[in-house]
Amino acid sequence: MSELWDQARAGDIRSLAKAITAVEAASGLGILAAAYPDAGSAHIIGVTGAPGAGKSTLVDRLITVARAADKRVAVIAVDPSSPFTGGAILGDRVRMQDHIDDPDVYIRSLANRGHLGGISAATPKAAALVAAAGFDPVIIETVGVGQAEVGITERADTTIVVVNPGWGDSVQASKAGLLEIGDVFVVNKADRPGVDETVRDLRQMLELGRALQWTPPIVTAVATEGSGVDEVWAAIEAHKLHLHDSGRIDERRAVRAAAELHDAVEVSVRRSVESRLAVESVLDEVVSRRLDPWTAASRLVDLDG
Amino acid sequence: MSELWDQARAGDIRSLAKAITAVEAASGLGILAAAYPDAGSAHIIGVTGAPGAGKSTLVDRLITVARAADKRVAVIAVDPSSPFTGGAILGDRVRMQDHIDDPDVYIRSLANRGHLGGISAATPKAAALVAAAGFDPVIIETVGVGQAEVGITERADTTIVVVNPGWGDSVQASKAGLLEIGDVFVVNKADRPGVDETVRDLRQMLELGRALQWTPPIVTAVATEGSGVDEVWAAIEAHKLHLHDSGRIDERRAVRAAAELHDAVEVSVRRSVESRLAVESVLDEVVSRRLDPWTAASRLVDLDG
Numbered sequence A, B: 001m002s003e004l005w006d007q008a009r010a011g012d013i014r015s016l017a018k019a020i021t022a023v024e025a026a027s028g029l030g031i032l033a034a035a036y037p038d039a040g041s042a043h044i045i046g047v048t049g050a051p052g053a054g055k056s057t058l059v060d061r062l063i064t065v066a067r068a069a070d071k072r073v074a075v076i077a078v079d080p081s082s083p084f085t086g087g088a089i090l091g092d093r094v095r096m097q098d099h100i101d102d103p104d105v106y107i108r109s110l111a112n113r114g115h116l117g118g119i120s121a122a123t124p125k126a127a128a129l130v131a132a133a134g135f136d137p138v139i140i141e142t143v144g145v146g147q148a149e150v151g152i153t154e155r156a157d158t159t160i161v162v163v164n165p166g167w168g169d170s171v172q173a174s175k176a177g178l179l180e181i182g183d184v185f186v187v188n189k190a191d192r193p194g195v196d197e198t199v200r201d202l203r204q205m206l207e208l209g210r211a212l213q214w215t216p217p218i219v220t221a222v223a224t225e226g227s228g229v230d231e232v233w234a235a236i237e238a239h240k241l242h243l244h245d246s247g248r249i250d251e252r253r254a255v256r257a258a259a260e261l262h263d264a265v266e267v268s269v270r271r272s273v274e275s276r277l278a279v280e281s282v283l284d285e286v287v288s289r290r291l292d293p294w295t296a297a298s299r300l301v302d303l304d305g
Helices: A002-009 A013-024 A029-038 A055-068 A087-098 A123-132 A146-155 A169-175 A195-209 A229-246 A248-279 A282-287 A293-300 B002-009 B013-024 B029-038 B055-068 B087-098 B123-132 B146-155 B169-175 B195-209 B229-246 B248-279 B282-287 B293-300
Strands: A044-049 A073-079 A105-111 A138-141 A158-163 A184-187 A218-220 B044-049 B073-079 B105-111 B138-141 B158-163 B184-187 B218-220
Touching: A002 A013, A002 A029, A013 A029, A013 A105, A013 A123, A029 A123, A029 B293, A044 A055, A044 A146, A055 A073, A055 A138, A055 A158, A055 A229, A073 A123, A105 A123, A123 A138, A123 A146, A146 A248, A158 A169, A158 A229, A169 A195, A184 A195, A184 A229, A195 A218, A218 A229, A229 A248, A248 A282, A248 A293, A248 B248, A248 B282, A248 B293, A282 A293, A282 B248, A293 B029, A293 B248, B002 B013, B002 B029, B013 B029, B013 B105, B013 B123, B029 B123, B044 B055, B044 B146, B055 B073, B055 B138, B055 B158, B055 B229, B073 B123, B105 B123, B123 B138, B123 B146, B146 B248, B158 B169, B158 B229, B169 B195, B184 B195, B184 B229, B195 B218, B218 B229, B229 B248, B282 B293
Parallel strands: A044 A138, A044 A158, A073 A105, A073 A138, A158 A184, A184 A218, B044 B138, B044 B158, B073 B105, B073 B138, B158 B184, B184 B218
Antiparallel strands: none
């Protein structure tokens, strides 16, 4: 395990992939312990928005811009497990072909098992590994299922919210709680009608919503044609600079560490409880009313443990 | 504690109220353990639907009908903690006045702390206590916040969905997932236009949606005037008979016990996680990257415990 991680850190992509598989399967605790101290410096970019907003295409274009700036880029894409959005999986695979010969681009899809609001439970682990392996920035691309996306803000340094032009899209973003979490807004597919109205709506809602040190820029783009992508990248860089200049980066990262610890503890406790429930015949006792659920729960979850 | 419960079971309403307060505050585990074996026979009626649909008025009328049938009725009403629907709290208090001198009616409001989808975490505990104290039926009236209401179906033997006439209300019910959970549908405020269309819409959607042993009746009512309420009561009784004749009541109650155990474990897990995180200085170590979150979690949660 330790050897695997040494090779990954030395730049061997195949070892990195194996290491991520190991931590995804919850067997690579030693790797995580070895990687975590080095995982703190990469800039983490979260990309969220409704399905079909064009997140994958935008991310693809951002990789190209980042490579032109001589960055080593990693993308953690959360694959939807739902057949409804199955097309995105194919899209990811096609997309990966574009960069397959570039050792400074690493793209990894993780299965979304519905944890952590649209983000796989393995996402922070994979992000830590690619960051510790020297990739910077790390882009986390979420499934895009509305309210569930809000969790991304705790995982990322800079959160990009992608919307499309047209009446109602900005309102939908507002309803889904995306206005509160965006550091940069991208109105993608800006060759469609309604761009000005959507930008104006977003601006008004953002002004109403908050008094901030950072005013989220609203960038229009047509990611399929590559237009506006340089501006998105510039906005990300400006936000990164703001975080470091203001010292807020430390705050964000402390919040992220706390969230990761909380989630990790929650997963561990749940696993512990599930194994206890499986072993013991508690459910039978509760169904037959020989034991009440609350006493059963207090026995299963040892509060002094 | 045990004495308090003995008095509650013997019919002392004041002791019952104190016992519910104790279990609501999570200090009455002994009471729950004593009450739970006797809590299995009462018929649990869940009443759900959008805010303003007339749930409280309908429940008030159902109490009167049930009293005429010589039933001892308990109502567990989940009080919204949101100021948005604060009017309902006042309504509950006014309503309680109607039955204040009747020892065979017990109405209890519980604060909704946002757990369990519109149902207070204390709801199943309070329901168990009133059932064990000899009240039957027990009516659980939910806050009515759309999708969140779906949880009621696991708490109730018979779920009543209240809608109003008018274009879109049945569609809203459908979107909120209420069509799947209703055992009885009540089109309340049936003195308003659009009743026939709403009934027709509901019937069509119900026919499309499922092939069932039980076809949910659709009852029209004007609860404020008391019209249709006898029919609602008859529909409840018919559904109860169906559950018992078909043996499905045992299934429903096994599902309910499992859901209650699951929720109780979840609450205990959360409390356990919080207390573990509070005691140890693990968070500092994680924030400073001296320790990774996953190793920290595995240490905090003894998987062999």
